Structures are given as C-alpha cells and as structure tokens.
Amino acid sequence: MYRLAYRTIAVAVGDSGLHFAGSALAFKGSLTALATGGIFLIVYLLFRPYRESADHPLDLRERAHHLVEDYGSDSLAYFNTRSDKSFFFDGDDCFLAYKVVGDVAVISGDPVGPPERIPQIMEAFTGYCLSRGWRLAVIGASGKLVPLYQEAGLRGFSLGEEAIVEVGGFSLEGRQMRKLRQSVNQLAKAGYSMEFMYNASIPVHMKHELARISVDWRGGKQETGFSMGLGRLMSAEDPDCLLAVAYDPEMKPVGFLHFVPMYPRLGYSLGVHRSMIGSPGALSEFMIANTAQFLRAEGYRQMSLHFLAFCEHYRDDRETPGNPLWRGFAKLLDRFLPVVSAYQFDRKFNPSWKKRYLLHVGIADLVLVGIAATVAESALSVTRPSERKSKQDQAA
Numbered sequence: 001m002y003r004l005a006y007r008t009i010a011v012a013v014g015d016s017g018l019h020f021a022g023s024a025l026a027f028k029g030s031l032t033a034l035a036t037g038g039i040f041l042i043v044y045l046l047f048r049p050y051r052e053s054a055d056h057p058l059d060l061r062e063r064a065h066h067l068v069e070d071y072g073s074d075s076l077a078y079f080n081t082r083s084d085k086s087f088f089f090d091g092d093d094c095f096l097a098y099k100v101v102g103d104v105a106v107i108s109g110d111p112v113g114p115p116e117r118i119p120q121i122m123e124a125f126t127g128y129c130l131s132r133g134w135r136l137a138v139i140g141a142s143g144k145l146v147p148l149y150q151e152a153g154l155r156g157f158s159l160g161e162e163a164i165v166e167v168g169g170f171s172l173e174g175r176q177m178r179k180l181r182q183s184v185n186q187l188a189k190a191g192y193s194m195e196f197m198y199n200a201s202i203p204v205h206m207k208h209e210l211a212r213i214s215v216d217w218r219g220g221k222q223e224t225g226f227s228m229g230l231g232r233l234m235s236a237e238d239p240d241c242l243l244a245v246a247y248d249p250e251m252k253p254v255g256f257l258h259f260v261p262m263y264p265r266l267g268y269s270l271g272v273h274r275s276m277i278g279s280p281g282a283l284s285e286f287m288i289a290n291t292a293q294f295l296r297a298e299g300y301r302q303m304s305l306h307f308l309a310f311c312e313h314y315r316d317d318r319e320t321p322g323n324p325l326w327r328g329f330a331k332l333l334d335r336f337l338p339v340v341s342a343y344q345f346d347r348k349f350n351p352s353w354k355k356r357y358l359l360h361v362g363i364a365d366l367v368l369v370g371i372a373a374t375v376a377e378s379a380l381s382v383t384r385p386s387e388r389k390s391k392q393d394q395a396a
Contacts, residue, residue, distance in 0.1 A: 060087055064095055067112050068263065075162065075269040075304035075354075076109030076140050078260035081238075082231045088128065090121035098125075104372035105129050107138040108227035110145055118145060122152035126361075136361055137369040140227040140307070143355030154359040161311040161353040163346035165303045167267065170292040170349070180348045183282035184289045191249030192283070194290040200239035207234050209253050210245070210274070217274045228307055230260055230271045242268050244291045246275075246283060254279045257287050259303075267295060267302030285348060292349065307356060308343045309333065315343065315353070 064087050068077050071093075080097035085108065089095045094113025098105045111121050129136045139159070141149060146156045172181040214233065234243065242259040255275035259268035268291075275283050292303055308315075310330040313322035334340040360369045 060089075063089070064097070064112075067093065067095055070263070071112050071114065072261070072263045073266050074110055074142060075164065075262055075267075075302070076227055077112050077262070078269065079228055079230055079271070080109060080112055082108075082229070084231060088121070088125050090117065090124050093117070094121050096121060096125060100134060101372040101375045102368075103134055104369055105134040105136055106369075106372050107136070109138075109140045110142050115145060115148065118148040119151040122149060122154065126152065135368065135372075137372060138357070138359035141357040141359050143357060146357055146359075149359050154361060155363075156357040156359050158312065159356050159358045160307060160309040161315070161355055162307050163305040163343075163349075163351040164354055165292055165305065165349045165351045166301065167292045167295040167303050168301050170296055172289060172293075176350065180285055180289060183285045187280060187282055187286045190280075192254075192280075192286060193247050193251075194287065194294075195245045195247065196291070196294050197243050197245070198239060199234055199236065199241040199243065202234050202243055206245070206253070210234065210243075210256050213253065213255065213276050214272070214274045216277050228269070228271065230258075233258060233272060241271075242291075244287055244294070246287050248279075255283050255287055257291060259291075262302065262304070265300060267300045267304070269304035270306065284345070288349060305346050305349070305351060306342050308346065309337075309339045311343055311353065312355070314340060316347070 061081070064081055068081060072078055080095075082097070085097040085099055087095050087097055090111075090113075094111055094117045096107050096111040097109075098107045100106070105125075107125075111118055113121070126136060136154075138149070138154065141156070143158075149156065171177065172184060211233065230238070230241075232238070234241075238260070240261045242261070244257040244259070245253055246255040248254045253276075256272075257270060257274075258272035260271050261267075262269055273284065273287075280286075288303075288305070295303055310326045312318055312320070313324075313327040314330055315322075330339050358369070
C-alpha cells in the first residue's frame with residue numbers, strides 16, 4: 001500500500017522516471033488530482049475538530065431534568081432538555097447544554113445551577129472546548145449574569161430582549177388594553193373557548209388533531225428553534241408542560257399554545273404557537289390573553305412570550321435612542337423573520353423586557369459565532385406568514 005501511494009505521488013509530481021505525452025497526460029492529471037485530494041483529506045482528518053454524539057444515557061438526561069426542576073427559574077432553562085443538545089456537568093449541581101455547529105460549541109441560555117457557579121463551569125467548559133478544537137458561544141444569556149460570564153473571560157453582545165408578561169397583575173381592563181379586550185371579547189361572543197391541560201393528561205386523539213394543525217402551520221417544514229424550542233411536542237417526557245387549546249363554536253380545535261415550566265411554580269415560557277390555517281386573525285390574542293388569566297388564577301407570576309431581536313433599538317418605550325444601524329437591520333430582517341412584527345404583537349400584552357446576550361471569547365470569532373448561532377436556531381427554515389397566506393389562498 002505504501003509503495004502504491006509513493007508511486008502515485010511520484011508520478012503526479014514528475015519524479016517517477018516515467019514520461020507522458022498526448023492522451024496519457026490525462027492519466028497523469030488524474031493522479032495529480034488524486035494525490036492532492038488525498039493530502040487534503042489526511043490534513044483534514046488530522047486537524048478537524050472533535051465530534052461527539054448528543055445521545056446520552058438515560059441517567060444523564062434524568063439528572064439534567066432534576067437540576068432544571070431544582071434551579072430552572074429562567075424562562076430558557078427547560079429548553080436545555082432538548083434531545084439534540086449535549087450536556088456538560090460540573091459537579092452534582094450545575095450543567096450547561098450545547099450543540100456543536102461546525103467547530104463552534106453553541107450554548108443555549110444560562111447554565112442550570114446556582115448563579116455563583118457560572119464562572120467555574122464556564123472556565124471548565126472553555127478548557128473542554130480548547131481540548132477539542134472548538135470555539136465557544138452562548139446565545140440567550142441573561143443580562144444580569146453577564147458580569148459572571150466576564151469573570152470567565154467571555155464578552156457580551158446584546159442580541160435583543162425577551163417579552164415577559166407579569167400575569168399576577170395582568171388584566172384586560174383599562175384604556176391601554178381596549179383593543180386587546182375588543183379582540184378577545186369578539187371571539188368569546190362568537191362562541192370560541194379555551195381549555196387548559198398538562199402533558200400528563202392530554203388524550204391521544206387530541207395529540208393527533210393538534211399535530212395536524214402544527215404540520216399545516218409549518219408548511220411541511222421541520223420544527224425550528226434551539227434556545228427557545230423544545231424540539232418535541234406533547235411528549236410524556238414533559239408532564240409539567242402546559243397545553244392551551246382553542247376551540248371554535250363547534251368545539252373543534254383551531255389553535256393551541258404549548259408552554260414549558262419555569263420552576264418552582266414561577267410561570268410558563270411559550271415554546272410552540274400554532275393556529276389552523278384560515279382561523280380568525282384575533283385567535284392568537286385570544287389564546288394568549290386567556291392563558292395569562294388562567295396562570296394568574298393558578299397563582300403563577302410570569303409568562304414568557306418571544307425573543308425579539310435588537311428590540312432595544314426600535315421598541316416604542318425604550319429608555320435610550322438606540323442604534324439606527326441595528327434598527328434598520330431589524331426592519332430589513334423582518335422581511336424574512338418575525339422580528340419587528342413579533343414586537344408589535346407582544347406589546348399588546350404590556351410586557352416587561354428582559355435582555356438577552358450573545359457571548360463570545362473574542363471579536364475575531366464574532367462573525368463565525370453569529371453564523372453558528374443562526375444555523376443552530378434553524379432561523380433560515382422558519383415558515384413565513386406569506387407562505388401560510390399562500391396556502392390559505394390555495395385552500396380557498
């Protein structure tokens with residue numbers, strides 16, 4: 001084998017003692033291409049970043065679930081249990097979840113555990129990444145914890161804000177809520193209603209009906225999301241998740257919301273929002289407003305809605321003028337992804353705003369880290385409203 005490889009390279013570089021002319025030059029050219037490709041393949045295999053499987057033993061997954069139940073008060077914590085994420089544990093009371101995209105290890109949200117352990121686990125994971133040839137990024141990090149990340153040598157870049165409804169004080173009364181109140185009351189008078197249930201009690205036939213609505217809503221595309229997506233729907237693995245179902249006047253399901261918990265009994269974070277194609281435009285407001293009232297009655301405090309990219313630069317009630325460059329970029333991005341339009345929807349519920357950050361090691365990594373984060377979130381595969389409208393027009 002060695003002699004064959006040696007002779008191939010020798011022929012390719014012209015040091016074999018053989019001479020080629022005419023059509024035989026094509027043979028020499030193919031050997032040259034083969035030798036060059038082989039060298040590049042060997043170099044790639046020697047220096048490529050380490051790859052590992054996201055499949056974990058059941059005991060590790062259960063361990064992660066238990067830590068989320070103990071420390072998962074952040075609205076993104078439960079999403080760390082996605083099946084396509086890998087786990088990194090530091091001791092018995094702290095872990096983080098990540099996914100390797102290219103040679104970037106993308107962490108979603110904050111580590112789950114005592115906040116004071118963040119510098120320690122981030123330093124440990126940084127060394128883990130260096131030993132495997134990975135760069136490091138965190139998407140969706142909490143703004144209040146950025147100083148702790150900085151202790152571990154990470155830099156922060158504000159990605160936007162998360163809309164959080166304080167359901168303890170939520171009400172449809174008052175002038176500020178007039179338009180929302182009118183939309184909700186209009187559907188209620190038309191005979192629309194809501195039902196709430198936890199994953200552990202969802203009937204099988206209901207799962208099938210809602211799964212069909214979800215497939216139509218996505219237009220046949222796969223589920224997207226990473227930092228605020230669970231990747232599974234109405235699973236027995238998530239008994240505490242909350243399902244809010246909307247029915248039309250004939251008691252047929254026409255939409256639903258699927259929430260993940262924020263422990264301990266802090267509230268719920270929106271993971272999936274689906275409506276039947278052709279349903280009333282106010283159905284989304286109807287579902288979220290009724291869910292907020294349900295959570296308030298159950299004694300919860302918060303309901304997280306959506307992450308809004310670069311929101312601090314265009315939000316009407318922002319405290320600073322914002323950057324016009326990022327404001328313009330957000331409006332451009334809204335043509336492809338629900339960015340500014342999602343803000344216009346969320347502001348109807350009078351939410352508070354929680355900053356979320358992209359963390360990286362150095363400026364040189366920022367572009368690559370941004371691309372890896374976009375790929376992890378499957379942002380380019382999101383079904384756009386125009387695609388749903390096209391399908392609705394075809395159905396009509």
